[in-house]
Amino acid sequence: MFFFGTFEHSIDERGRLAIPARYRRAFVDGGVVRPGPDGCLEIYTQETFDQEAQRRLDSEDGNRSRSARRTRRGFMHDAYSLELDRQGRVLVPGLLRDNVSIEGRVALVGCGDYIEIWDPDRWAKELERVAEEEQDEEPAE
Numbered sequence: 001m002f003f004f005g006t007f008e009h010s011i012d013e014r015g016r017l018a019i020p021a022r023y024r025r026a027f028v029d030g031g032v033v034r035p036g037p038d039g040c041l042e043i044y045t046q047e048t049f050d051q052e053a054q055r056r057l058d059s060e061d062g063n064r065s066r067s068a069r070r071t072r073r074g075f076m077h078d079a080y081s082l083e084l085d086r087q088g089r090v091l092v093p094g095l096l097r098d099n100v101s102i103e104g105r106v107a108l109v110g111c112g113d114y115i116e117i118w119d120p121d122r123w124a125k126e127l128e129r130v131a132e133e134e135q136d137e138e139p140a141e
Contacts, residue, residue, distance in 0.1 A: 003023060005109075008105060008108075010104060011092060017108075017117070018087070018088055030083050032080065032081060040116045041117040042117075043115045043117065052114075078096070
């Protein structure tokens with residue numbers, strides 16, 4: 001499944017987050033949540049997480065080098081399994097929510113093979129940066 005679009009949802013006091021209805025079937029077998037590099041969280045289906053982990057691990061020489069071990073640690077150490085409940089929600093661990101300062105309203109952003117969870121204010125600032133970079137990349141006429 002290809003994830004796209006932006007959705008506004010809420011995380012309740014227990015840390016439960018509703019997955020957009022159109023994407024719930026992709027998470028029937030569970031998923032994985034981990035911090036993203038830009039101050040958001042990334043939610044993968046189990047299949048896409050396995051693929052991404054394999055891609056990252058294959059790019060290094062097994063676990064023989066220091067760099068390879070650090071790649072493994074950096075990607076895997078703070079990843080947590082997710083299970084979809086009957087209401088189409090997942091439980092986002094408190095540690096991860098605290099690390100990216102999300103509570104209450106959040107923006108869920110489809111990014112192809114995964115979904116990002118953003119604090120709405122942080123997401124608005126990120127969109128501004130995206131727009132600025134797109135302007136900088138436009139060819140001069």
